[in-house]
Amino acid sequence: MRIILIGRGKMGTLIRETAAAAGDEIEAVFGRDDLGQLGRLGRVADVVMDFSRPEALPEVASYVRRTGTPLLSGTTGYTEAEKGSLFALGSAAPVLWSANYSLGVAVLARALQVIAPVLGPDFDIEITETHHSQKADAPSGTAKLLLEAVDPQHRLRPVYGREGNCGRREKDEVGIHALRGGTVAGTHTVHFFGPDEELELTHRAASRQIFVNGALHIARLLPGRPKGVYDLQKILFGA
Secondary structure, eight states, rough: OEEEEEOOHHHHHHHHHHHTTTTTTTEEEOOOOTTTGGGOOOOOEEEEEEOGGGGGGGHHHHHHHHHHHOOEEOOOOHHHHHHHHHHHHTTTEEEOSSOOOOOOHHHHHHHHHHHHHHHHTSSEEOOOOOOOOTTTTOOOHHHHHHHHHHHHTTTSSEOOOOOSOOOOOOEEEEEEEEEEEEOOOOEEEEEETTTTTTEEEEEEEEHHHHHHHHHHHHTTTTTSSEEEEEHHHHHHHHO
């Protein structure tokens, strides 16, 4: 597989090293300082992998529209408008975005889709996420992914932390709490608090390598697919 990689951070470095070890070719790597050079390239790769920052989207989008190169994105922190721009690229190429490419997180999200409708009416739902001290956005993209899994109809009202005399918890709330510190790769827990019982589902990432392995696996499945926006759950589970 031939790859254009956007992002020279920790994820970008791991993707580059893992891809090279697997025999894939990194055709080009761009960071914030030289991203403008992307506009000089033609279609030289099978896939663009973007693990950078939201501000890179205009250059990445321009390249994908011009060349039709499939795009796999793991960039988090997008606004709804930016996500709209990203998904609009499906008219030019196969596009897949996910906040998390871990197989375990994908299975967790699938399980929540089954559990939430059963417990949701009588249980209060809260989400906690923990990441390293250098993470820029909060809550994490994975926390938002899990929120979507438990509340796809957006009937619950997100509450991002609580402070002061905020009153009793209302039934339509879903609390989302971000912890930051140390070198934690990522821990996410969805809590279901019911009458006299509690259920917790937790995913812990020991390192970023699990995200890299998953992203490279999915990236190999994009080339050759028709134009459009693809969903990680549908690719893994078929529905």
